[in-house]
Amino acid sequence: MTSLGGGNLSSKEKKIINYVKDISKAGLISIGITLISIIIQTFLMIYTSISENILPITNSIIMILSVTIGAIYISLKTKQKGWLNGAIVGLTYMALMVLLNIGLVNDFVLNSYVLIKSGIVLIVGVIGGMIGVNLK
Numbered sequence: 001m002t003s004l005g006g007g008n009l010s011s012k013e014k015k016i017i018n019y020v021k022d023i024s025k026a027g028l029i030s031i032g033i034t035l036i037s038i039i040i041q042t043f044l045m046i047y048t049s050i051s052e053n054i055l056p057i058t059n060s061i062i063m064i065l066s067v068t069i070g071a072i073y074i075s076l077k078t079k080q081k082g083w084l085n086g087a088i089v090g091l092t093y094m095a096l097m098v099l100l101n102i103g104l105v106n107d108f109v110l111n112s113y114v115l116i117k118s119g120i121v122l123i124v125g126v127i128g129g130m131i132g133v134n135l136k
Contacts (some may be wrong), residue, residue, distance in 0.1 A: 004074075017038020022077045023085070027092035030070030037062040060120075065092050067121050068128035075132025090121040 009017070029083065041058055044050055070093060071086030078085050101108045 005065045013077045019078070022074055023088055023092060026070040026077075027096055029073055030066040030089065030093045030101075031096050033066040033069055034062055037066070060118045061118070063121065064124050066097040067124045068131070071128025072132035072135070076135060077130045079133065082129035082131070082133025084129070086125040086127070086132065087122055087128070088125070090123075090125025091118070092116045093125070094121045 007026050022082070033067035038059075041055075041062070045052065069088045073083075074085045074089050098114065
């Protein structure tokens with residue numbers, strides 16, 4: 001029997017809570033890697049002669065690496081269904097990025113570009129999850 005105060009949770013409820021925490025942590029790890037990488041990228045652009053023309057490709061690389069690391073993390077934690085857990089991390093990452101953009105970018109629009117990025121993130125999450133579940 002559960003209480004609203006959080007006492008006496010069943011084993012299944014504890015597993016669900018831990019799973020949600022792990023997925024959230026993996027998503028936040030991915031977002032953290034993205035934010036740190038973008039800060040580094042910004043400093044490199046300010047203090048070197050790197051052109052802004054490379055931003056789309058470097059941002060895509062950052063996104064792919066961030067989601068891959070988050071997907072590997074969750075798959076190492078769960079040790080099962082790597083493809084599914086990786087996909088969930090990818091979608092969590094994209095949802096958090098969309099929410100951040102809605103809050104921070106005045107003219108943010110959900111368009112086909114965002115949908116394509118979401119598809120890429122989903123595929124990358126699946127692949128990262130499969131890699132993570134097969135690591136020992």
